[in-house]
Structures are given as C-alpha cells and as structure tokens.
Amino acid sequence: MTWASIDLNADLGEGFGRWTLTDDEELLSVVTSANVACGFHAGDAVTMRRVCERAAAGGVRIGAQVSYRDLAGFGRRSMDVPADELAAEVAYQIGALEVFARAAGSRVSYVKPHGALYNRVVRDEEQARAVVDGILLGSGGEGLPVLGLPGSRLHEAAAEAGLPVVTEAFGDRAYTADGSLLPRGQEGAVVTDPAEVVERSLSVARFGVVTSHCGRTVAVRARSLCLHGDTPGAVDLARRVRGQLEAAGVRVEAFA
Template sequence: MTRDSIDLNADLGEGFGRWTLTDDERLLSVVTSANVACGFHAGDAATMRRVCELAAERGVRIGAQVSYRDLAGFGRRAMDVPAAELAAEVAYQIGALEVFARAAGSTVAYVKPHGALYNRVVRDEEQAAAVVDGVLLASGAAALPVLGLPGSRLHEAAVRAGLPVVGEAFGDRAYRADGTLLPRDREGAVLHDADQVVERSVSMARFGTVTAHCGQAVAVRARSLCLHGDTPGAVDLARRVRSTLESAGVVVEAFA
C-alpha cells in the first residue's frame, strides 16, 4: 500500500549564544515542520524567537523539541530525572517556546522529545508518562500532538491521556529489526551517504518499509519524516529528499 503525503521535519535552533549549528533559514525553506530546541539541550531565547519568526513567515509548523537538561551533552547523555521534575521541565520548555511562537503570529503545534529522552521514552513507561504529563500541563485543553516513534511507550501514554500521536521515521538513521533506532554509539547508526538517505526516505514515505541494519525489511508506520539539521550538508540533502519525494508523487505537507 502506498502513501500519498508525508510531513518533513528537521531539528532547528540548535545553537547557543554565538555558537551556531543548524542552517535554520535555509532549512525552513524546505521542511514543513520545525522541531525547535527549547533551551535544555540547545537554543536560547534569542534563537527561539528568531526561528519562530522565520517559521511563521514561511508557514512552517512550529514544534517544541523538549529534552533532558543537558546543554553540555547536547541532550544525548542518559539521565535519571524524577517523574514530577521531568514533567515540570517539559512544560517549562513548551511554555518558553509558546511565548515566541505567539509573538510571531503562530503557536506551538506539537511536541517531540530529543536525543536521550526520545530514546528513553520508547521503552520507559514512567519517563514516557512524565513527558505526557508535561505536555498536558503546558497545553491544557489544546491537546498538543506528540511526535515520536510508532509503538513507543510515549505514544501509548499519550493515547491514554487523549493526546493525538504522530508516527515518525528517520531517513538518515539506521534501524534495528524491532523498528527502533540503532544507538548512536554503534557503527553505522547515522547515515551519511546521500543516495542511501534519499532511497530510504522515499521507501518509508511511499511504502512504509525500510531495511534494518541487519538486512531485514521493517515496517515503518510514519506520518512524518525527520532529517537531522546538524549533519553536514543537511540543507542540500533535505532539498534532494523533498524533490525526489515530490517527483515520486508524494505530497510533502504538514501532518493533519
């Protein structure tokens, strides 16, 4: 069965002070959803404001990319945070970004965990529930969608809480046979060959399948496709992925 449309998202605003990482302005001309760092793994107030303004100008959906409090480790180090504290920190990050999104004439439209938190809530029920509690605390009756890995504990907790969920796939990450991502400390976890990334992106978008690291075909139920903005050549790669998707008859648009 083929799919006729997909959302294209990227991590943005991942700088801090004078240090920059992502080419936000150019990526925002390609993607349909922007996962904006909220200050815990990267990003600062000025960066959040600028990215929200650019996204609003281009009609790109703004999402809060929430993380463990880990600027030094870019949010990729394993941490043990009490559930109540994590819920409060998730709400804090969403609230901070919402200020700048509203000032730009837009709003925070969804929430996506980052890095170690993203991977933790695939399997950890307590941490997943804490993230959902934080989303509920920040969004109230707005019922913000939660973007994450299909079949994760995060999505299960979100559904129980009445929050919409959006399945996500990764064009530039290797998969394991169970549909989870190959850990970053494993060789080949991040894919750098542009042809391979494009081919896998189209396969996931059109047919819902990807070849795992072990060579096995894996079903991927995703409504949004992520390309990391911090990889070398990210903008050119994103443009190529989008162009190839559209040439294959896939409409690239924000998820409903």
C-alpha cells in the same frame, strides 16, 4: 501503509549564544515542520524567537523539541530524572517556546522529545507518562500532538491521555530489526550517504518499510519524516529528499 503525503521535519534552533549548528533559514525553506530546541539541550531566547519568526513567515509548523536538561551533552546523555521533575521541565520548555511562537503570529503545534529522552520514552513507561504530563501542563490541558516512534511507550501514554499521536521515521538513521533506532554509539547509526538517505526516505513514504542495520525489512508506518539539521550537507540533502519525494508523486505537507 503508504501515504499520499508526508510531513518533513527537522531539528532547528540548535545553537546557543554565538555558537550555531543548524542552517535554520535554509532548512525552513524545505521542511514543513520545525522541531525547535527549547533551551535544555540547545537554543536560547534569541534563537527561539528568530526561528519562530521565520517559521511563521514561511508557513512552517512550530514544534517544541523538549529534552533532558543537558546543554553540555547536547541532550544525548542518559539521565535519571524524577517523573514530577521531568514533567515540570517539559512544561517549562513548551511554555518558553509558546511565548515566541505566539509573538510571531503562530503557536506551538506539537511536541517531540530530543536525543536521550526520545530514546528513553520508547520503552520507559514512567518517563513516557511524565512527558505526557508535562505536555498537558505546558499546553494548559490542550491536546497537542506528540511526534515519536511508532509503538513507543510515549505514544501509548499520549493516546491514553487523549493526545493525538504522529508516527515518525528517519531517513538518516539506522534501524534495528525491531524498528527502534540503532544507538548513536554504534557504527553506522547515522546514515551519511546522500543516495542511501534518499532511497530510505522514498521507501518509508511510498511503501512504509525500511531496511534494518542487519539487512531485514522493517515496517515503519510514519506520517512524518525527520532529517537531522546537524549533519554535514543537511540543507542540500533535505532539498534532494523533498525533490525526489515530489517527483515520485508524494505530496510534502505538514501532518493534519
């Protein structure tokens, strides 16, 4: 499946106090959707407010990037959290971001898990259902779209609950032959060559495929393309990807 248009999303607000990681202002001039850290893997009240204000001013959609409670590990450590606790913590993060989104004249428009939680809910049905329960709780029962990998347990649980699902691909992450992401601990998991990132992004947007780590062609039917904001040269890379997509006739716009 190919798309006449594709959404570009990036993880933003990934700082804490005086520590900053992402160039939020510059990335917000490129992306169409912003996955904003909600305080559990990164982010604080001041950062969330600032990113929401700038996103709203630039017409960028605001998404809650929810995570395990893991500031020390940047949300990338596997954790066993009881389902009821995870649901409450997902709701808590959405609610925190919603305050600042509404104050900026916008709102939280979708939810995307981060890091270890993102990978866990690809296959873990219990954790996936807990995330969906948290989304329903945090949104007052409204149908917030759920951004994630195609075919994931998260999307299955979201669809069963009546939540819209938005499929996602990564221009700067390596894939396994089954369409899942290569774990970050393995060599080559993060694609750093700009030319390769652009090529992979174009392949996803135009043809719905990507080459896996082992060289196989994998179908990746994605409505949104993620570019990580914490990689070196992220802003220049995002601009290059968007420019090449548009040059190829692909409209870059937020998902409907």
